[in-house]
Every structure is written in C-alpha cells, then in structure tokens.
Amino acid sequence: MSMVEKVARALCNIEVGEGGCDAIMADGSAQWQAYIPDVITVLKAMRKPTPAMVDAGAQLCDAAYSGKAVHAAWQAMIDAALDGEG
Known part of the structure; x- marks a missing residue:
C-alpha cells in the first residue's frame, strides 16, 4: 500500500x-x-521541512550528514510518496 x-x-x-x-x-x-x-x-x-525538523533529523544522523543532506533526504521521501513509491 x-x-x-x-x-x-x-x-x-x-x-x-x-x-x-x-x-x-x-x-x-x-x-x-x-x-x-x-x-x-x-x-x-x-515537502519543505521546517528548521526544527531538519535539526531533529540531523541529531539522529551521523555527524557526517549536514542539515542540507537531511533536508534533501526528507524531500526525497516525500517525493517518493507523491510518486506512489512510498
């Protein structure tokens, strides 16, 4: 589903x-x-996460991930849902 x-x-x-x-x-x-x-x-x-959402995601990720990477990952997940893949 x-x-x-x-x-x-x-x-x-x-x-x-x-x-x-x-x-x-x-x-x-x-x-x-x-x-x-x-x-x-x-x-x-x-699709566009709030700064607080990006910060929360960044805190869970390895220090190698920047806020930009977390932001991009969030957008990719939303895009997958919109494309019917998620």
Missing part, C-alpha cells in the same frame, strides 16, 4: 468510520479514493 493510499484511508476512516472506506461510490471507485487529492495537497505542503 502506498503512503498516499494509507493516508487517504486514514482520513476516510476519520470521517466515515473504520471499515466504511472500501464502499464503492457511484463512479465505481472506493470511497477512500476521494481523499487522494487532499493527501497530495498535504504531502506537497510537507
């Missing part, structure tokens, strides 16, 4: 309740799929 699907199902579960998100809508898609545009918007907004 991709990250986009995982988050879309989570948002659907908040609104519809557990188990209701696999219901088929009039257009033939599962109900959770209606949340995909919202998930993509949120992931795009998260």
Whole structure:
C-alpha cells in the first residue's frame, strides 16, 4: 500500500468510520479514493521541512550528514510518496 493510499484511508476512516472506506461510490471507485487529492495537497505542503525538523533529523544522523543532506533526504521521501513509491 502506498503512503498516499494509507493516508487517504486514514482520513476516510476519520470521517466515515473504520471499515466504511472500501464502499464503492457511484463512479465505481472506493470511497477512500476521494481523499487522494487532499493527501497530495498535504504531502506537497510537507515537502519543505521546517528548521526544527531538519535539526531533529540531523541529531539522529551521523555527524557526517549536514542539515542540507537531511533536508534533501526528507524531500526525497516525500517525493517518493507523491510518486506512489512510498
């Protein structure tokens, strides 16, 4: 399951309740799929980490990694999620 699907199902579960998100809508898609545009918007907004996020990541990494490397790694992870790889 991709990250986009995982988050879309989570948002659907908040609104519809557990188990209701696999219901088929009039257009033939599962109900959770209606949340995909919202998930993509949120992931795009998260693509640029805050300085505090970069600092937190840098503290967990070897000293060889700079804030720029942590920033790039975060963006690569978000990009993978947006591309359906994550």
